[in-house]
Amino acid sequence: MTEKQGPSRILVVDDHAIVRRGLVSLLSGHADMTVVGEAADGESAIAMAGKLSPDVVIMDVRMPGMDGIEACRRISQVSSNSKVVFLTSFPDEEALVGAMLAGAKGYVLKNLADDSLLDVVRAVAQGRSVLDPSLGASVAEGMKRLASGTLGTRKNTAPATMEERSTARIKRPVRGASPFDDLTDLELTLLRLISEGRTNREIAERLHFAEKTIRNYVSTLLSKLNLHNRAEAAAYAVRHHLSDSIESPSPVSENHFKGH
Numbered sequence: 001m002t003e004k005q006g007p008s009r010i011l012v013v014d015d016h017a018i019v020r021r022g023l024v025s026l027l028s029g030h031a032d033m034t035v036v037g038e039a040a041d042g043e044s045a046i047a048m049a050g051k052l053s054p055d056v057v058i059m060d061v062r063m064p065g066m067d068g069i070e071a072c073r074r075i076s077q078v079s080s081n082s083k084v085v086f087l088t089s090f091p092d093e094e095a096l097v098g099a100m101l102a103g104a105k106g107y108v109l110k111n112l113a114d115d116s117l118l119d120v121v122r123a124v125a126q127g128r129s130v131l132d133p134s135l136g137a138s139v140a141e142g143m144k145r146l147a148s149g150t151l152g153t154r155k156n157t158a159p160a161t162m163e164e165r166s167t168a169r170i171k172r173p174v175r176g177a178s179p180f181d182d183l184t185d186l187e188l189t190l191l192r193l194i195s196e197g198r199t200n201r202e203i204a205e206r207l208h209f210a211e212k213t214i215r216n217y218v219s220t221l222l223s224k225l226n227l228h229n230r231a232e233a234a235a236y237a238v239r240h241h242l243s244d245s246i247e248s249p250s251p252v253s254e255n256h257f258k259g260h
Contacts (some may be wrong), residue, residue, distance in 0.1 A: 007034045008125035011052060011082075013045040013059040013068070019110075023058060023087075026114055033121065042066030042074075050078035055125050060093045061088040069095070072102040085124045087117070091135055092220055104132040107231075129228035179240045187221045188242075194218070194230050195237035 012023045020038050027033045036052050039045040041063050049057060057075060061068040072084045085106030086099050099107050107126045108117070120130045180188055193203045200218065201233055204211040218230070224232050227233050 007032050008055045008121065009034055009052070010121065011035075011037045011039065011045065011048055011054040011057045013039045013042075013057060013063075013071070014087075015040050015060065015063045019060075026117070030118065033118075042068060044221055045071050046074045046078060049075045049082050053079045054082050057082050057084045057089050058121065059084055061086055061090050061099065069098040069102050070080030072099065072104050076103050083124050085120060085126070085130065087112075090165045091132075096135060100235055105228075107135065108132040109134065129232065131229055131231045135231075179236075180242065182224065183221070186217065187224070190214070190217055190221055191233060191237050192242055195234045195242060197234070200229070 010021050012027070012035055014020045014023070017040070020040070023130065024035050024038065027035050036054055037049050043066055045057065045059060048054075057072075059068045059071065065072075068086060068088075072086075075082055075084060084103070084107040085108065086095075086104055087108055087110055087233045088095070089110050091109060093128055096107055105127075106120055106129060108120055108130065112120070112132070123130050180191075185190065188201065189207070191253060193216050198206070203209075203218075204214045207214070209217075218233075222228065222230075222233060225233065225236060225237045
């Protein structure tokens with residue numbers, strides 16, 4: 001991946017002025033970042049994104065009027081190069097799934113340490129996707145609820161149009177044309193465990209691999225599926241009904257997968 005040239009241009013969006021000021025102060029103290037604008041609501045964020053084309057938009061989920069989820073969708077339409085990272089106090093599954101479906105590149109909580117937030121902004125600016133480490137299980141549960149139709153219907157957190165709703169529904173793979181045909185037994189097992197919200201360490205312990213080995217295999221799996229992070233992998237697994245496609249994984253050893 002080519003390193004971005006020049007400082008990342010950032011738009012800060014939050015309805016609380018004190019939060020905006022704190023973020024601006026934090027980000028402005030680093031040479032590789034520059035804050036190009038501030039907004040207090042979704043409508044203003046869309047207008048400023050269209051005018052300024054920021055590299056990164058740091059935005060809250062809950063704001064008066066238009067919420068961050070809908071603003072994220074519209075920002076992608078007016079400024080296709082802008083990447084949205086949600087910085088929020090709300091870890092609920094509905095908001096998290098809504099953010100993923102809206103195309104957000106990051107979703108982290110406001111209790112994140114300053115240095116960690118800076119790392120998140122840098123990663124998103126470089127095109128990577130970031131999910132707060134504490135939210136893996138919420139992704140898995142949210143996707144299961146989306147698949148079963150029990151995910152909440154709070155305004156602007158579900159797909160906005162009939163076409164998007166159809167795309168978001170879970171469909172069983174057509175016989176002979178499964179999206180999992182090109183995956184090895186190990187990759188199918190990894191994808192299943194990721195969709196359950198398991199961490200690399202938990203997967204390594206369950207499969208009797210070294211954690212570093214699992215990390216490498218997960219990276220290969222994401223690349224093969226053209227996905228950016230574990231959250232997208234979990235969504236992919238549920239979208240294509242992986243849970244009905246393979247048996248539940250059981251503890252195995254690395255030797256079991258030799259030759260795949």
